[in-house]
Amino acid sequence: MEEKTTMIETWLKKHRLVYVGATRHPFIRSIRDGNVDLSFFKAWLGQDYIFVRAFVPFVASVLTKVWKGSDDNDTEVILGGMAALNDEVGWFKKEASKWGVQLSNIVPQKANQEYCRFLESLMCLEVEYAVAIVAFWAIEAVYQESFAHCLEDGSKTPPELQETCQRWGNEGFRQYCNSLRKIADRQLEKASDDVITNAEATFLRILEHEVDFWNMSHGGT
């Protein structure tokens, strides 16, 4: 059977370097190599908690958009993502107390604020479902690929960080990302050229924001 090349496959090839920049960032490499600066890890933990709080209403907005197109499968996949986020918020609180990170005192850094503001712009009703679902997939896929890399054979991830890597690097999360990717590709198949152009630009913006987010935790600004 002949498999046709999907839009996302095409983009991943075209933007390989940017994608690798987001999924093989020095911060992730330092976790994998076992020489991560734990103060960077704690900084990431606090900032990511703030990001995830903003990510929840974004996912809710995607859910609203799919509901209008009333696709039951899509709704269930996204709702599953929402449920996982509920669990994740609880995990962040537990993990923060384990590391002595005070979540109530975290000040969002500039890169985080800008990323959250970008998410907010994607919540508008005028943003098409195809664009929003591409963004959703890309956000999840970067974490999946990054943390799965820290669990591959030969990695020296410190034992106390393995649970964190498992959170996004596990097999279930990989399959969930694949489901999101299929949903996104299916939307792109029927999208207009305008929407496709928009979705590709959004994909790139997400990758840039993810790199800036890692940079921030890695001692950048």
Ligand SMILES: Cc1ncc(CNC=O)c(N)n1
């Ligand atoms: C900055 C960033 N990007 C992606 C994710 C993964 N999605 C939900 O947890 C995340 N937690 N943080």
